[in-house]
Amino acid sequence: MNDRPLLNRRLDGFGTTIFAEMSALAVRTGAINLGQGFPDTDGPQEVREAAVRALRDGRGNQYPPGPGVPELRTAVTEHQQRFYGLAFDPDTEVLVTAGATEAIAATMLALLEPGDEVIAFEPYYDSYAACISMAGATRVPLTLRAPDFRPDLDALRDAVTDRTRLLLLNSPHNPTGMVLTRVELTAIAELAVERDLIVVTDEVYEHLTYDGAEHIPLISLPGMRDRTVAISSAGKTYSFTGWKVGWITGSAPLVGAVRTAKQFLTYVSSGPFQYAVAEALRLPDAYFTGFREGMRAKRDILADGLTAAGFEVFRPQGTYFITTDIAGLGEKDAPAFCRGLPERCGVVAVPNSVFYDDPQAGRSQVRFAFCKRDDVLREAAVRLQR
16 A cells, blocks of 8 residues: 555544543443443333334334434424424424434535634534534634633634634533523524524533523524524433434525435434434423433532532533533643543543643543433542542
């Protein structure tokens, strides 16, 4: 073979994800895994049974329709109407994807040209940077800073140039737990309309907000209906992360554009699970309320334990992650701290520095996931204190 590098230059610098690395470390050491964001219990029994029923009835065992099974697309539109008063056409304005990660990838590939700029709040989920790079575009980070991680709207306005094509937003925000307010969303919407920008919103934690914070879909604000791609999924809301069922909603032209790219990625996926998620979306309000309150209680268990162990804790408004600072522990290097933590006390966490373009911006920040059983969280807190 010649000396040409095997990896496409657009992916230069993207190695194994931090989640795979830290989860493998948890398995190797037998440590409690508070790094990767997956629950350690399964979701609702009735939803699991719906998947089994679909398998037995032969629904979804072969290729489902490219846009997703009609039952799920209809359920998505019902969910958007029920919770947010938003009306979508299930045939032209909904697309089912292999989780939110594929939705983001397909959207970036469909809507971006080489040379376009994408503004995203950092720290950001690591697939954002990779997907933007694969599309040949340039990411422009807008840094959220401790302790409250609120966006600097003046800096956002200043970051928009003639090359800016798209804003990529995540609220509730992983890893900081920040939830955008109506005032902030209104300012972002006005900027998008003024500068003719497309906005992609990652809303996978839409049902996990705490302490009075409210999730408001940007697509619901004036001027945003025809310029927003809204992304969500079943994994976080129903604790079935392995099913990989996500969806996008938006105007027919935007959804059609994303469908063009998506069909050449997975084409289709998760056939029987799509029918089960359709039933999950129709669960009663009590499920969503109970899920949110249960996760809030878990947040408080871990936040209190981390505080007692000496971490500076930034209590999140949403998601199921807590960002902490380790400087008060006499530590400065979050990656080294996290790689040594399993051997020191049997707990795995993730360094936030990997979510920044400039790792120094989050050099002493560490993220913990609290989507685990209460007894596991309490044991992790004891180990960290010890």
